[in-house]
Amino acid sequence: MPDPHALTGIGSLVTNDPSLGDGPLGVIRDAAVLIEGDRIAWVGPARELDASVAAIDLESRAVIPGFVDSHAHLVFAGDRSMEFAARMTGESYLAGGIRTTVAATRAASDDALRARTRDLVDELARSGVTTFETKSGYGLTVADEARSLRIAREFTDETTYLGAHIVPEGIDADAYVDLVCGAMLDACLESARWIDVFCDRGAFDVDQAREILTSGMARGLLPRIHANQLQHGGGVQLAVELDAASADHCTYLDDADIDALAGSMTVATLLPGAEFSTRSPYPAARRLIDAGASVALATDCNPGSSYTTSMPLMVALAVREMRMSPDEALWSATAGGARALRRTDIGVITPGARADLVSLDAPDHVHLAYRPGVDLIDRVWVSGHLRLTRKQQ
Numbered sequence: 001m002p003d004p005h006a007l008t009g010i011g012s013l014v015t016n017d018p019s020l021g022d023g024p025l026g027v028i029r030d031a032a033v034l035i036e037g038d039r040i041a042w043v044g045p046a047r048e049l050d051a052s053v054a055a056i057d058l059e060s061r062a063v064i065p066g067f068v069d070s071h072a073h074l075v076f077a078g079d080r081s082m083e084f085a086a087r088m089t090g091e092s093y094l095a096g097g098i099r100t101t102v103a104a105t106r107a108a109s110d111d112a113l114r115a116r117t118r119d120l121v122d123e124l125a126r127s128g129v130t131t132f133e134t135k136s137g138y139g140l141t142v143a144d145e146a147r148s149l150r151i152a153r154e155f156t157d158e159t160t161y162l163g164a165h166i167v168p169e170g171i172d173a174d175a176y177v178d179l180v181c182g183a184m185l186d187a188c189l190e191s192a193r194w195i196d197v198f199c200d201r202g203a204f205d206v207d208q209a210r211e212i213l214t215s216g217m218a219r220g221l222l223p224r225i226h227a228n229q230l231q232h233g234g235g236v237q238l239a240v241e242l243d244a245a246s247a248d249h250c251t252y253l254d255d256a257d258i259d260a261l262a263g264s265m266t267v268a269t270l271l272p273g274a275e276f277s278t279r280s281p282y283p284a285a286r287r288l289i290d291a292g293a294s295v296a297l298a299t300d301c302n303p304g305s306s307y308t309t310s311m312p313l314m315v316a317l318a319v320r321e322m323r324m325s326p327d328e329a330l331w332s333a334t335a336g337g338a339r340a341l342r343r344t345d346i347g348v349i350t351p352g353a354r355a356d357l358v359s360l361d362a363p364d365h366v367h368l369a370y371r372p373g374v375d376l377i378d379r380v381w382v383s384g385h386l387r388l389t390r391k392q393q
Contacts, residue, residue, distance in 0.1 A: 006053045007357070008032040008046050011060035012364040015043060016335040016348040025327050025365075026350075033063065035355045038383035043349055061378055062364045064330065066130025066356035067311040068337030068347045071248050071269050071298035073162075074120045074134040074155075075113055075148040078104025080303045087278060097304045098138070098166045105138040105148070114151050120301060121155050123309035125387055128377045130356035131337070131346050133298075135196060137162030142184045149191035158341055160194035161185070161221060164212045166203050177208050181215035194245075195221040199235035206234035213242055222342070228252045229274070240264045246296065246340040250283045251275065258284070261293040267340040269296040270332070272317035273306035285322035296336035297329060316372035326366045355384035 013031035015021055020043060021028040032049040034042040042049075049055070078101050105113065117134075124132055134156060136148040145163045152159045163180040167173045185195075195216030199209040203226075213223045223242050227235025229249035236257040239247035247261065248269040261268050268288050275282045288295050297314045300306040311333050318329040338347030345354045359378040360367065367376055380387040 004034055004036045004041060004053055006032050006034045006049055006055040007058055007063065007359075008049060008055040009057040009059050009061075010046070010063045010359075011058075012062040013043065013349065014062070014064045014330065014334075014365050015350055016065055016331060017350040020044075020350060023327065025331060031063070033349060033357065035381075035384045038355055038385075040349055040351055040353045040355050042351060058359050060363060062360040062362055062367075063349070064128075064358050064360065064365050065334040065347050065349050066358050066380065066382065067128045067333050068296075068335075068341065068343075069124060069129045069132040069298050069301075069311060070158075070246065070296050070337040070340040071271060071300050072124075072132055072134045073137060073300070073302035074117050074132075075136065075152050076101050076105050076138045076303055077108035077112060077116060078303060080307075083304060084277065084307075099169060101138045101303050102140050102168060106141070106144050110147060110151065113148070114154070117151060117155060120309055124299075124301075124311075125380055125382075126377060127310045127312060128358040128380055129309070129311055130358070130380065130382045130387070131158065131341070131343070132156055133158035133160060133194070133341060135160040135162040136188065136192075137165035137196075140165065140168040142179070142187045145184055146187040146191070149188050153191045157193065159192050160196045160224065161188045161192040161216065162196045162198070163188065164197035164204055164209070166198060173208070177204075177211060180212055185215060185219060189219055189221070192221055194224050196224050196226060198226040199238065200226060200228070200233060201230045206238055209235065209238055210242070213238075213244070217242070224248065224340075228257070236260060239266050245342050248298070248300075249274065250288070251280060253284055253287075258287055258291050258293065261288065262291040267294045267296050267336065269298050269337075269340050270318070270322065271298055271300035271306060272314055272321060273308050274300050275321070276317055277306050277308075282317075282321045285318060285324050289324070289328060294336060294339055295328070295332045296340040297332040298337060298340075312368050312376065313372070315368045319369035320372070326369045329369060330365050355381060357381045361390070
């Protein structure tokens with residue numbers, strides 16, 4: 001194991017562990033972090049750090065846990081900028097636009113898909129993301145879904161089988177559900193941890209979604225669901241029924257949905273980039289949090305409705321548009337994302353956790369929302385290794 005090393009001179013350290021510092025975020029001022037191998041060994045006031053340990057002085061910068069982006073669609077080809085431009089002139093967002101990306105993705109080579117994915121993964125890192133999930137869903141044939149997941153697995157262990165993104169053209173919906181639950185699942189199983197379904201208008205209904213998710217669960221995959229993005233429906237209730245790790249989007253909720261989420265282990269993963277890019281109503285984050293539901297923030301990076309890799313932008317949108325406090329937004333983008341992936345080793349800076357940290361070119365984390373659109377990412381550590389510095393960006 002490499003020799004221990006420390007980060008010191010931290011003006012404000014967000015641990016997300018209230019037992020270690022002040023408030024719900026467990027903030028420690030004038031702090032230090034000791035790293036051994038890929039893990040956090042100790043955190044506390046800098047004055048208590050062993051002076052003999054090799055250290056990097058962060059010169060009063062803030063340090064936060066690495067962002068956890070628990071919902072992204074990174075394996076695709078093509079461009080839908082014209083669709084975006086049309087929406088900005090008044091056209092509505094419809095799920096059917098996915099078919100444009102499906103055609104481009106099927107036509108792309110493995111190398112082209114891999115290169116696009118790598119570019120987006122690098123963008124995520126530059127925005128402070130140290131763990132991310134990504135899905136298939138732009139192949140919609142057995143071979144194309146399987147290769148999308150194989151490529152995704154080259155970049156992350158948090159891979160999601162989303163053969164049920166939409167029913168492709170030229171196939172009956174019931175026949176396609178059978179394919180998703182059968183031969184396609186068989187082909188994708190080795191490269192996936194999760195199974196997902198787009199349960200909404202223009203995609204899959206609740207009964208189809210239940211069949212798809214339970215088929216994957218029977219084979220060892222863990223459920224998550226696209227729910228209630230385009231209209232109110234039964235997706236959130238299905239997520240709670242199946243103990244899904246996350247119900248994602250949650251744009252249209254009623255009181256029963258909020259109560260169900262608050263009384264469950266299912267995280268409401270909110271994706272404000274999609275609302276920003278489609279001019280749709282923002283989810284009721286304030287009501288969810290006040291009811292006691294767990295909330296995560298994620299980018300939903302995809303070519304159709306949220307083509308961004310910026311978690312700081314998600315934090316700023318959550319504060320400005322969804323009435324979350326800066327503390328709530330940061331927690332949701334770190335520890336909340338970890339909870340949506342059912343992980344306890346990330347999203348926190350506490351002894352035993354993976355050493356994923358981000359230093360900010362700012363005195364505290366509030367600046368992420370206070371200075372929207374400004375690149376404040378100074379340095380990023382993943383598993384104890386320096387992934388990038390501002391000089392490399």
